[in-house]
Ligand SMILES: NC(=O)c1ccc[n+]([C@@H]2O[C@H](COP(=O)([O-])OP(=O)(O)OC[C@H]3O[C@@H](n4cnc5c(N)ncnc54)[C@H](O)[C@@H]3O)[C@@H](O)[C@H]2O)c1
Ligand SMILES: [Zn+2]
């Protein structure tokens with residue numbers, strides 16, 4: 001089997017890799033597709049280097065079929081179609097004991113802290129598995145992880161049908177938040193600066209604008225009778241997005257910060273006092289978000305085919321990273337992991 005080994009210094013080497021037989025409680029998956037996400041791009045750029053043992057295999061947005069099942073694994077059989085919720089919590093820390101194991105103090109993120117899915121065969125704990133229904137293709141199945149991020153963010157925002165939401169940033173996560181929010185019956189305005197992504201959002205029926213040439217607070221007021229947005233999602237990871245997010249919510253509106261920032265950001269705290277705003281952070285997902293994401297994907301309500309702009313072989317992973325860093329004409333790039 002083949003794997004894409006990250007060797008540091010913005011380089012991958014595709015080569016043979018020994019298969020890891022599943023131990024008790026583990027399964028081995030024949031990986032079909034693996035999506036590349038912003039986190040992988042950050043790793044490629046040298047971020048979180050202290051967490052990686054080089055050469056490192058990345059990847060955590062995947063689909064595949066079970067190839068082997070270790071001892072004491074109930075309910076799973078060879079041939080089952082699956083995706084993985086790539087979290088391995090400790091089970092003993094205060095967060096785990098409070099029922100928030102997805103943000104365990106000692107969380108191992110599979111694909112960063114342990115080897116990931118950009119390889120032909122992948123061995124993981126069986127507790128990470130979610131079953132893919134037959135109605136969902138394996139291509140679509142590789143989108144479940146980012147959809148689960150969006151489901152988690154929208155759930156934590158407590159967005160209700162009929163409410164007005166602004167999503168700042170229209171990358172894969174931002175556009176999925178907009179689509180999940182619309183599927184929940186909310187009205188959505190998306191702000192995105194990349195022309196290709198802006199047009200794709202519009203083509204998918206999302207009201208999307210470029211905040212550089214639009215007076216966003218005025219537009220939000222127009223849509224809401226001067227009240228402001230019920231919910232604002234900050235998904236751009238930009239200083240401009242952080243500056244904008246406090247200017248848009250209504251009285252007692254909610255802001256959900258989804259993006260990850262390399263540096264601490266400047267935020268106008270006065271607006272929290274002035275409009276009694278609420279701020280929530282949202283990190284990864286819980287099992288129910290994966291279940292919800294699989295149901296939503298299988299319902300056919302999400303235009304997943306349009307969001308997957310490229311499917312490339314493992315050998316072109318490095319090229320895919322360069323395309324993503326140019327911020328060009330792509331949304332979600334999938335890597336085909338079968339030879
Ligand atoms: N909370 C979590 O668990 C979690 C999970 C996945 C990703 N993330 C983070 O969420 C963010 C989004 O993820 P992604 O994969 O979509 O990343 P991405 O970088 O592909 O998308 C960000 C988008 O924001 C746009 N943008 C930049 N400045 C803007 C501005 N001022 N106004 C409007 N749009 C602007 C960019 O053009 C880009 O399309 C990233 O910061 C990522 O690290 C968080
Ligand atoms: Zn990801």
Ligand SMILES: [Zn+2]
Nearest residue numbers: 090093096104
């Ligand atoms: Zn824990």
